[in-house]
Amino acid sequence: MNNSPIVVKYSNEYQAQVVDLILQIQQQEYNINITKEDQPDLFTIEDFYQIGNGNFWVALYEGKVVGTISLLDIGNQQVALRKMFVDKNYRGPTYKTASHLLHNSLEWAKIMxxxxxYLGTTPQFLAAHRFYEKNGFVTIMSEELPDSFPVLKIDKKFYKYTVDLQQKYS
Incomplete structure (x- = not known):
């Protein structure tokens, strides 16, 4: 039996579920003072993320959005990983939602x-820090970010992943 969610490219039919999932995790789980008005990109996902080398995906389990991830094209063959969120009931080794989302986005990066x-995250997301580091991301200082990287006010920790283009077709 396969317990894994499926990862699909975002379309507008998922918008309400995406907004609900992200806000629930930010506000209730991590007590981050951020609103949907602070994140207008959530209402223009196709125009904001799904251009150039960017894209946005959702993880679906029995038709329900249980995770999100996006890559935002910031130019110069670089992207910013954004909106990586997984419902707490679908985290960990049983469902491997985060791993599937990240693997899917990194495969996209290779293809493109x-x-x-690059990514920025908050100090509270300790499990996320371990997850990124385990998957080849290295901590960098904010000064090492490209000028085009969109730093959010809540971002205090930054990472970089160097895409191995040699493994594109492996």
Whole structure:
């Protein structure tokens, strides 16, 4: 029996579920003072993320959105990993939702010949820090970010992943 959610490219039919999932995790689980009005990109996902080398995906389990991830094209064959959220009931080794989402986005980056993936996160997301580090992301200082990287006010910790284009077709 396969317990894994399926990862699909975002379409507008998932917007309400995406907004609900992200806000629930940010506000209730991590007590981050952020609203949907602070994140207008959530209402223009196709125009904001699904352009150039960017894209946005959702993880579905029995038709329900249980995770999200996006890559935002920031130019120069670089992308920013954004909106990586997984419902707490679908985290961990049983469902492997985060791993599926990340693997899918990094495969996309290889196909699109992206050189580097950058991300910013908050100090509270300790499990996320371990997850990124386990998957090849290295901590960098904010000064090492490309000028085009969109730093959010809540971002205090930054990572870089160098895409191995040699493994594109493996």
């Amino acid at each position: 010949s992206v050189d580097s993936v």
